[in-house]
Amino acid sequence: MDNSDSKPAILIVDDEEMVTTSLRNLFRLQTNYRTATFTSPMEALASASNDTFDLVISDYLMPGMDGITFLARFKETQPQAMRILLTGYADKDSAIRAINQVGLYQYVEKPWDNDSLLMSVKNALEKATLLRTLDRKIQELQAARLSLTDFQHNLIRAFI
């Protein structure tokens, strides 16, 4: 995948291929987002080690690793990406309890409404962009502060 691509990148993980394909086609038709889909959370984590995503959408109930654990591990590698959890009705209580564990942006119940999901994703991506911009500004500010401190030291040395 091309990391230099400026399109927003979304990682979609669900053990049901019918869900990942449906979402991929929805985004392909309605947006310009780049999507990567996985039916295995482990493979998705491996992919996250060499690709950057702005948003991850994960199912909750998956064999091998549940969605909360997956999102928590994904957060370790890409903390700035927004996280959305897809849940079935029966998983709702567990999902709500787990929201704070991984700092979810939102949980979405299945069956989802396409328009609402597209809106949530758009808002989440805007937030991700704002956070990235904020982070970049903070770094620039810190660099400027360091530079100013150096300049101040040099100035003091010049006069002493």
Place this chain on the structure above:
Amino acid sequence: MSRDPQNDMERMAALGNLARGLAHEMNTPLSAIACNNDTIETALRRIREHLDKPPERPQSKDELFFAEMINLLDVAQDSLRTSRVASDRLRAFIRSLRDFSRIGNEALEKTDIREPIETALLLLAHELRGRITVAKEFGDIAPMDVHKTQLSQVFMNILMNSAQAIEGKGEIRIQTRQEGNTARISISDNGPGISPEVQARIFEPGFTTKNADTGTGLGLAICLKIVEAHHGRIEMQSQAGKGSTFTIILPIAADPVNTERTTNG
């Protein structure tokens, strides 16, 4: 046969559990179909819009026009394929439920014993997914004349017990094999095992170690009646800390007695 309020409560709880699990299982294909319907509709609408205004399009843009049309057709086709997979999944569920509802009315049927096992697994998919790994070692067994749905219920009951015995993640192993004129179906779990006190009472009617909201419905007493009606028996082995194995042993050529009365409670 007199009605036992405890059995009734367990049946209601079982029905509730089953309905919740099935609702969840059907939710995924329904979600996919609903999503794809929108996608296909939008793709077709855009194709129509493109076709309705070709004269405005300059000849130099032909390549872009066809690329866009192919993209839309690809999306529609892939969405349709996914909806078909989802519909097939729903159809399989409904077939299993229909088979399951025939209890008490079904005739003897020449059956591959793996079929009622698979039906039970399908109906329990929600209970098992993400937590229980199911290992199948299906040896060949000659087709048998059985009440297929009743045996599905027996397998479902034992599988549910095994799944509920396992705390957190675990494994259930299902083995089938033929020994002479006998079929042996073993269901093993790696749960904590069953205490000797519970083992002594486990086939007693109405006996349960579960709360009313997790009862499995039929109970092992009725499972045993169904198996005995097929001239078979159920063996149990359990070891503390190592899990339990229930083995259903059925004669391959036998004429089961009608169990309608017992299974209808």
